[in-house]
Amino acid sequence: MELQIQNLKRTYEDKVALDISDLEISSGSFIGIIGPNGAGKSTFVKLLAGIDPISRGKVLYNQKKLHKNSEVYQKMTLIFQKPYLFRTSVFDNIAYPLKIRGEKPEVIKEKVEKLLVDLGLQDLRDQPGKTLSGGESQKVALARALVFEPELLLLDEPTANIDPQSIMVMERVLRDFYENNRPTIIMVTHNIQQAKRLSKEVFFIDEGKLIERGPTAQVLEHP
Numbered sequence: 001m002e003l004q005i006q007n008l009k010r011t012y013e014d015k016v017a018l019d020i021s022d023l024e025i026s027s028g029s030f031i032g033i034i035g036p037n038g039a040g041k042s043t044f045v046k047l048l049a050g051i052d053p054i055s056r057g058k059v060l061y062n063q064k065k066l067h068k069n070s071e072v073y074q075k076m077t078l079i080f081q082k083p084y085l086f087r088t089s090v091f092d093n094i095a096y097p098l099k100i101r102g103e104k105p106e107v108i109k110e111k112v113e114k115l116l117v118d119l120g121l122q123d124l125r126d127q128p129g130k131t132l133s134g135g136e137s138q139k140v141a142l143a144r145a146l147v148f149e150p151e152l153l154l155l156d157e158p159t160a161n162i163d164p165q166s167i168m169v170m171e172r173v174l175r176d177f178y179e180n181n182r183p184t185i186i187m188v189t190h191n192i193q194q195a196k197r198l199s200k201e202v203f204f205i206d207e208g209k210l211i212e213r214g215p216t217a218q219v220l221e222h223p
């Protein structure tokens with residue numbers, strides 16, 4: 001999905017959390033968002049997801065505004081840092097978006113089972129979503145997002161507080177999804193190595209401004 005940002009601004013009372021003049025993100029981009037705490041990274045992805053009100057400016061998705069185009073909502077997914085899972089089983093948590101979409105049970109089963117295997121979640125299949133550890137929840141949230149095959153995937157620190165081995169598993173699944181589907185991915189990360197491993201481009205945000213943008217190698221190899 002192509003994104004065009006024009007004079008995007010979010011303020012809290014008189015404090016500016018984000019202020020980006022013009023920005024285009026072409027379809028099939030994989031962008032890593034980096035920057036210090038409080039820089040405006042989460043605000044940026046929340047504005048793009050339409051779950052935080054824009055104070056000024058606009059975002060266009062394939063030339064259309066989000067609120068006039070509910071179609072866009074059916075093509076995008078946001079993964080929060082602290083995902084919200086349902087009380088139902090892990091399987092049903094992941095299957096949920098496909099049920100909503102009215103997929104056939106056989107198709108749902110096939111897609112969900114594949115993600116359970118890829119993410120090493122088979123043993124947790126029948127466990128209630130609410131009883132998982134933080135890291136397990138983040139894996140389930142990733143599966144629930146990918147099963148939906150979004151055209152735009154927004155991730156806010158998807159692997160924060162996860163053990164290194166699980167990070168590698170999640171990165172492999174995310175990379176495969178990107179290679180096979182060519183979605184647009186925008187991922188906030190504190191982990192520079194992760195941005196180097198996954199993203200094609202990096203945006204450096206500080207004090208609400210887009211300070212730098214460029215190919216990952218170029219931006220992150222600076223002295």
Ligand code: ADP
Pocket residue numbers: 012016017035036037038039040041042043044
């Ligand atoms: P980051 O994700 O880069 O850590 P955020 O986007 O969460 O930064 O926050 C950007 C700025 O906006 C910070 O200064 C933060 O304190 C402020 N901010 C974020 N959410 C709120 C809120 N709900 N109310 C007031 N200020 C907020």
Ligand code: ADP
Pocket residue numbers: 037038042043081157
């Ligand atoms: P992150 O830096 O990963 O975005 P935070 O801990 O900064 O996480 O923010 C968590 C939540 O708290 C977000 O929903 C954000 O909007 C809100 N928040 C952040 N800063 C403030 C603030 N100064 N006042 C009120 N809410 C805030």
